[in-house]
Amino acid sequence: MDDYLEQILHLIKDKGYARAVDISKNLGISQASVTNMLQRLDAEGLVKHEKYRGTVLTDEGQRIALAIIERHETLTRFLRLFGIDEETIYHDVEGMEHHVSRPTLNVIRAVADALEADPELLERVRKEGRLSADPG
Amino acid sequence: MDDYLEQILHLIKDKGYARAVDISKNLGISQASVTNMLQRLDAEGLVKHEKYRGTVLTDEGQRIALAIIERHETLTRFLRLFGIDEETIYHDVEGMEHHVSRPTLNVIRAVADALEADPELLERVRKEGRLSADPG
Ligand SMILES: [Mn+2]
Ligand SMILES: [Mn+2]
Known part of the structure; x- marks a missing residue:
């Protein structure tokens, strides 16, 4: 649905x-x-x-659809910070988004915000997790 | 399965x-x-x-089961940092874990590691995201 x-x-x-x-x-x-x-x-x-x-x-349908799209975009924004390839991101997000409660979404948004606001922190997390900065 | x-x-x-x-x-x-x-x-x-x-x-079955449990535990560890109630965490993890690829799991582990290693950072993310420190 x-x-x-x-x-x-x-x-x-x-x-x-x-x-x-x-x-x-x-x-x-x-x-x-x-x-x-x-x-x-x-x-x-x-x-x-x-x-x-x-x-x-309807208004209610629109409200729900916007929440769904917000989940999709927040999860995508978070995963894009770490150079995961777009196909994997899309696949994971399409699956995960149906299982992410409001509190969990808020956590992911807060973490994405913090990492976007602090490139040094992001770089440190990438390095310590041995994550690539770029797709591929 | x-x-x-x-x-x-x-x-x-x-x-x-x-x-x-x-x-x-x-x-x-x-x-x-x-x-x-x-x-x-x-x-x-x-x-x-x-x-x-x-x-x-079998050995192969055990290998897969361990990977599944690792996904479950890593997702749970990440969400527990932010005071989400246990029932919500369990429900979200049980759904999300089937859709988390290896690269996405590595990202979540790296972020959880970074937040666990740096309580001040964790506190800052919680505050800026208006997330509670404790369940409830
Ligand atoms: Mn979607
Ligand atoms: Mn599980």
């Missing part, structure tokens, strides 16, 4: 609307499954269908 | 052997499913059944 809301918000931001065919393509899921899930999200009050516009998020 | 190997290793460490009934109880999964999974793990060469001892891990 998270992945759908995330994708719908991305599509709305990019194109102004979210069509089942684009959600299906981006998630690699059949259009029938997408239609099914959209009905479920509609029943839960998270999306609605608007004539001529397609699927849009 | 990870959860089974993790549980089997825990049981062997605690009791010297792993019985299907205990795995079933600890994972909250039916004994039929456990028996099924044990057959699959056996076919993959990760566990074997020994007369009078029950299920034991």
Whole structure:
């Protein structure tokens, strides 16, 4: 469900609307499954269908989608500090983001903030952990 | 599969052997499913059944189980630095650990090491992130 809301918000931001065919393509899921899930999200009050516009998020749906994207971006920002390759980061984040509670997300954000604000500290952590500074 | 190997290793460490009934109880999964999974793990060469001892891990099974437990412990150690309550930590770790690649685990270990070695730094990260020092 998270992945759908995330994708719908991305599509709305990019194109102004979210069509089942684009959600299906981006998630690699059949259009029938997408239609099914959209009905479920509609029943839960998270999306609605608007004539001529397609699927849009309700306020509640938008709130949840923004939280999902925030988790994704915070986890990505943290891991990018250490030169992990983008593919591994994306894969780990897509899995981890569904299991990160608000307190854990706050911890990761605080650590990322501290490391970004202090390049010497970051360099020290990288060195002591034998982590590369650059991808590869 | 990870959860089974993790549980089997825990049981062997605690009791010297792993019985299907205990795995079933600890994972909250039916004994039929456990028996099924044990057959699959056996076919993959990760566990074997020994007369009078029950299920034991092969060398390869033990190697994987130790890596799983290392992930669990490193993630837990990191989150414990910030006063997140134990229930939330356990829940997040049980979900996240299946999605943490080796490079990401190395990052989390390095950050946990740096924070443990430098209580002032830890205190600063806690303060700036408005994280509590104690559970609750
Ligand atoms: Mn995501
Ligand atoms: Mn675990």
